Amino acid sequence: MPDRGFAAGTGATNVGLHRFAVLLAAATLLLVFAGGLVTSTESGLSVPDWPTTYGYNMFTFPLSKWVGGIRFEHSHRLIASMVGLLTIVLAVWLQRREGRRWVRRLGWAALAIVIAQGLLGGLTVLLFLPPAVSVAHACLAQTFFCVVVTLAVVTSPRFRDRAPRSFSATFGANPLARLAAWATGLVYLQLLVGAIMRHTKAGLAIPDFPLALGRVVPPLDAFPVAIHFVHRVNAVAIAAVVGVLVARAIRSRRPGLARLSLVLGALVLVQIGLGAATVLSRKDVLVTTAHVACGALVLGTALSFGIGAMAAERRRGNVIPMRPSLSGRAAAWK
Amino acid sequence: MRQRVVFLIFGTLTSLALLACGGKKDEDALMEEETAKTSTSAAAPAAPAAASAAAPAAAPATGGATVTGKVAFDGTAPTEPAIKMDADAYCKSQHATPVYEQEVVVNPNKTLQWVLVYVKEGVNGSYPAPTAAVELNQQGCQYHPHVFGIQTGQPLKVVNSDGTLHNIHALPKKNAEFNIGQPFKGMETVKKFDNPETGLRFKCDVHKWMGAYCGVFNHPFFAVTNDQGAFEIKNLPPGNYVIEAWHEKYGTQTQNVTITGSEAKTVDFSFKG
Numbered sequence: 001m002p003d004r005g006f007a008a009g010t011g012a013t014n015v016g017l018h019r020f021a022v023l024l025a026a027a028t029l030l031l032v033f034a035g036g037l038v039t040s041t042e043s044g045l046s047v048p049d050w051p052t053t054y055g056y057n058m059f060t061f062p063l064s065k066w067v068g069g070i071r072f073e074h075s076h077r078l079i080a081s082m083v084g085l086l087t088i089v090l091a092v093w094l095q096r097r098e099g100r101r102w103v104r105r106l107g108w109a110a111l112a113i114v115i116a117q118g119l120l121g122g123l124t125v126l127l128f129l130p131p132a133v134s135v136a137h138a139c140l141a142q143t144f145f146c147v148v149v150t151l152a153v154v155t156s157p158r159f160r161d162r163a164p165r166s167f168s169a170t171f172g173a174n175p176l177a178r179l180a181a182w183a184t185g186l187v188y189l190q191l192l193v194g195a196i197m198r199h200t201k202a203g204l205a206i207p208d209f210p211l212a213l214g215r216v217v218p219p220l221d222a223f224p225v226a227i228h229f230v231h232r233v234n235a236v237a238i239a240a241v242v243g244v245l246v247a248r249a250i251r252s253r254r255p256g257l258a259r260l261s262l263v264l265g266a267l268v269l270v271q272i273g274l275g276a277a278t279v280l281s282r283k284d285v286l287v288t289t290a291h292v293a294c295g296a297l298v299l300g301t302a303l304s305f306g307i308g309a310m311a312a313e314r315r316r317g318n319v320i321p322m323r324p325s326l327s328g329r330a331a332a333w334k
Numbered sequence: 335m336r337q338r339v340v341f342l343i344f345g346t347l348t349s350l351a352l353l354a355c356g357g358k359k360d361e362d363a364l365m366e367e368e369t370a371k372t373s374t375s376a377a378a379p380a381a382p383a384a385a386s387a388a389a390p391a392a393a394p395a396t397g398g399a400t401v402t403g404k405v406a407f408d409g410t411a412p413t414e415p416a417i418k419m420d421a422d423a424y425c426k427s428q429h430a431t432p433v434y435e436q437e438v439v440v441n442p443n444k445t446l447q448w449v450l451v452y453v454k455e456g457v458n459g460s461y462p463a464p465t466a467a468v469e470l471n472q473q474g475c476q477y478h479p480h481v482f483g484i485q486t487g488q489p490l491k492v493v494n495s496d497g498t499l500h501n502i503h504a505l506p507k508k509n510a511e512f513n514i515g516q517p518f519k520g521m522e523t524v525k526k527f528d529n530p531e532t533g534l535r536f537k538c539d540v541h542k543w544m545g546a547y548c549g550v551f552n553h554p555f556f557a558v559t560n561d562q563g564a565f566e567i568k569n570l571p572p573g574n575y576v577i578e579a580w581h582e583k584y585g586t587q588t589q590n591v592t593i594t595g596s597e598a599k600t601v602d603f604s605f606k607g
Binding site: 041043045046047049054055065067068069071128 | 421422423424498499501503511513514515517538539540541542
């Protein structure tokens with residue numbers, strides 16, 4: 001479908017659409033937390049069937065039977081269903097009201113990803129949690145979260161007012177955006193490595209902190225130790241990149257970006273603290289799950305910063321139009 | 335356009351409903367389904383009665399030697415923690431007194447319970463699988479027995495005697511993994527294992543504390559120590575054998591034994607705590 005610039009220059013926005021995308025992003029974060037709880041409590045197979053739950057339609061599974069590990073796994077499934085439903089609504093809403101073709105396509109991409117994610121979740125259960133499928137499930141969750149965060153950012157009235165004319169040109173000329181891309185890439189890599197750690201039971205392969213097996217660099221012969229150490233080294237790299245990003249954002253005289261960079265920096269510090277606490281608490285369920293969720297929050301914030309960095313300063317005539325409602329279009333024909 | 339959107343939403347919601355599957359089912363329907371599945375999985379004739387899993391499987395031949403012994407425990411018995419069954423009110427209500435983990439059970443006579451003793455090497459010939467099933471019962475949110483042996487091809491009947499739901503998740507290394515749900519009291523499922531292996535673990539992912547172990551053998555010469563730490567392996571034909579004792583925490587120990595006729599042999603083991 002070609003782009004249709006209805007009401008170009010009117011500044012018409014759809015705050016409801018943006019808020020809905022933010023709601024979906026929040027629901028997705030909740031879903032990541034719930035998924036983290038399933039892994040932390042090792043409840044992934046407490047419901048042995050899929051898509052049914054002990055033979056029941058998952059939506060009619062009696063509350064009285066929510067016991068033990070089922071509470072975590074079944075809640076995860078229900079929240080996932082809710083996120084799926086919200087994604088459908090968002091995709092349709094974007095299709096109807098969004099003027100930018102790439103944003104509409106991103107909405108459908110989100111729907112495709114969430115469906116694939118649901119199928120992967122089912123596969124993990126039916127195949128007894130093979131690490132490859134479980135890691136793919138964890139990574140696709142973060143990918144979905146990135147897409148939803150992107151949708152939440154680009155549908156915001158603030159971004160609409162300041163959207164770049166060309167993302168590629170802006171990205172090339174904007175050091176902050178490039179730095180944010182590095183940070184986002186490193187955080188995504190970190191989440192991938194973290195997922196491998198979790199699903200290969202390498203979380204406590206290095207049981208001490210800040211040293212690693214009593215040394216700065218541990219022997220890396222064993223895979224669990226190696227992957228755990230990569231996670232730690234990459235955390236240092238992320239902290240360094242985000243540190244530079246914060247410094248540059250503060251110097252950029254863009255108060256909004258500076259504030260967001262400080263939030264990102266604070267989240268990275270919290271995340272490193274949670275990582276250390278995960279090891280020192282011997283993988284306490286809540287600490288470990290908070291570490292997973294905070295990781296997603298760091299990813300989302302880095303991505304938001306990167307997109308925000310590409311937004312131009314406010315200027316006239318740089319407004320992305322919304323498609324008018326049906327009644328608006330009818331009125332235009334009169 | 336509007337029609338397309340309506341069609342899309344309708345189609346997606348229908349798919350979601352189908353995905354969640356089946357609509358609401360009542361308890362009887364689910365029980366019937368499970369029974370049907372059980373019948374299918376039991377390729378062998380239905381077991382008339384459950385054999386005592388703690389006892390050795392019925393030996394196919396008469397005669398031979400009887401190997402008896404005890405498994406001693408050397409050291410201070412570890413204090414097993416009381417199981418917290420707060421995750422399921424039903425489980426908690428089934429026990430008036432504290433229930434303890436069964437990983438290390440030291441008997442009053444300083445012997446170990448739940449040690450699987452079996453002939454590891456030296457068995458010749460083939461021993462057909464008994465048709466009588468070994469029963470693994472889920473009662474009081476615990477497995478009964480905690481450790482047992484079974485022959486390849488012999489039916490394993492898993493029973494849910496609890497008024498709560500369990501999943502039975504087998505984690506074999508040389509057999510097919512399975513994870514089945516038993517949401518209702520009285521449900522039974524029959525499974526078989528084709529390949530010998532020891533330390534085959536069963537767990538319930540709903541109730542984390544539930545665990546059982548099984549040894550799968552292609553012969554009937556195995557036994558599990560009782561609350562006196564004693565075991566008895568009957569009808570062992572003449573030959574040279576390696577007898578192994580396996581404990582879930584303390585590992586394995588082996589001893590050689592030679593059988594010449596129908597004598598009684600004593601083989602004792604000792605695990606250090």
